[in-house]
Amino acid sequence: MSDPLPQGATIGILGGGQLGRMLSVAAARLGFRCHVYEPMANPPAAHVADVVTTAGYDDAEALRAFAASVDVITYEFENIPTAALDLLESLRPIRPNRRALAISQDRIAEKDFLTDLGLTTAPYAAVSTLADLEAAMARIGTPAILKTTRLGYDGKGQARLRSGKDAATALSAMNGADAVLEGFVNFSHEVSVIAARGLDGSVACYDPGENVHRDGILHTTTIPARLTNAQRTDAVLLAARILNALDYVGVMGVELFVTAEGLLVNEIAPRVHNSGHWTQNGCAVDQFEQHIRAVAGWPLGDGGRYADVTMENLIGDDVLRLPEIAREPQAALHLYGKTEARPGRKMGHVNRITRR
């Protein structure tokens, strides 16, 4: 185990979106500098990072220079090309580690991993051929959803299957990529646990939040979530089991479905998570600082919750409401510096304190 990073050390961040931006600010608050690596010009994180490299993940020279300039590497998204990771890992530690990334990049590996841990997921089956798909549907039933196994850069193929008649069409939508059939889950609501694990193996979880999606995008996270005490304990224990099994270092978002039969893991994200933004105004140490503390080898901070919070994402034209939101009492704004408000684009979020 290495020593904690000292004041003035540099943290490399792969990805320059709003998560990289808020990680950069948290790192600065702990006295670190950030070097952001991002293929797109002028990303949100560039406004607050010490250094920005604009280069692709296939640019070995830029990747080498980036690694040489930083003390540790972390990331804000999971779909980083493997070759880039191979190169970077040979030069500097990557936290969270490659195994967490590999699992979260592959829906079947993720579900196998979770199932092997004794956790419950939606029923699933690997599908390559029409025969696979028909066998899977016979077991899992319909409705179901067919998804490509890997979350590549090339679009995410997904197809709903209402009945056996949809099989051939759905399979062709995968464009020959390996796929996974997932059964639908009858859940009452979705919650997520933002969990952190330090380099020393200590684990800290934030109180679970309850997520509401709109048009497939997270709309609100409300804390506390509707959970029984037993469910709350379950949620935290299963998150800790995942982190320990991966020898994980950093913050992870664990999405859970609440069903009559218990909690079921929807997916894991090996990074800070949109459903953890409420921690910025509900905890002494928020998810961004917690992640930086972990990857810097610092002790985890106090993630105890001191308020009830509802986080609302500001998507696209929601920013037109900024003048009113700016006047609301007990509302904390977090904007990402994006000037163009396209539909579906996350422009910022507001944390509303509903009870202290």
Added chain:
Amino acid sequence: MSDPLPQGATIGILGGGQLGRMLSVAAARLGFRCHVYEPMANPPAAHVADVVTTAGYDDAEALRAFAASVDVITYEFENIPTAALDLLESLRPIRPNRRALAISQDRIAEKDFLTDLGLTTAPYAAVSTLADLEAAMARIGTPAILKTTRLGYDGKGQARLRSGKDAATALSAMNGADAVLEGFVNFSHEVSVIAARGLDGSVACYDPGENVHRDGILHTTTIPARLTNAQRTDAVLLAARILNALDYVGVMGVELFVTAEGLLVNEIAPRVHNSGHWTQNGCAVDQFEQHIRAVAGWPLGDGGRYADVTMENLIGDDVLRLPEIAREPQAALHLYGKTEARPGRKMGHVNRITRR
């Protein structure tokens, strides 16, 4: 009155120390970019600002380019050379305005202004000659303190006078600069009010904090301060009177002495203030965001206090205690990214929540 600054607008900040750093982060949180102007290389604000200009205040070309690149100009310190301000003001609005700067740069102008407003200060008299000084001592008495009128870049001449015998020595310590004799004040403790005024004339004050100094440097600020309800009201009302009289836009720190005869104004600082750092962990909108909201023409935010806080400055070798402080529950660290811990140097601060 101009429109509120839109997302992506740029705020120019004169001075790149920790105050400029924390202003930059607050501005980013509201979706603004920052351009920091600072003569010294690699200042703390550079790690989090979008653009940094390293140039002197006598570099007209650099000042012009800076002004051309920003939408509004603010500052983190009050001793900005007049010629630089003249040039900048001809190109972009400066907030807070020049009058606040002029008054805070001149101890006699400040005390005259406060006295004209009906506020109480320490007894004082302008001193140019030995005859002035002797007359002033006859009126004010000893002990007293002789200070240069202006807070220039060239060191701050101060000399204590225990008795009339010290007069000639004290005057010579002024090096021919105009000076002010200030009587000692018998006060029980010092408090400060962090007050804000928006472009629309609205005023919001944070709850007063109680300051303890050590070796002439702020050591702790504790909220709430020991004040009667009447004193608390007085403190807020007198701060509002100062801001309104100056048609002030932004955050001001008002230091007050608590005496048996009431509150007495020690000094005003036309900027965010070290004694207001506690607001980062005690209020939905902290002093840095409040200042940015004001200079950007936004509505002032909710400065209501939701916790008792003690802010401790981490000076010089205090950073050696970071490993322990990082483990404290309910302690929020704010470090400035300075790698060399010189004696007396402000390296960061910690806000400890003592009650919610």
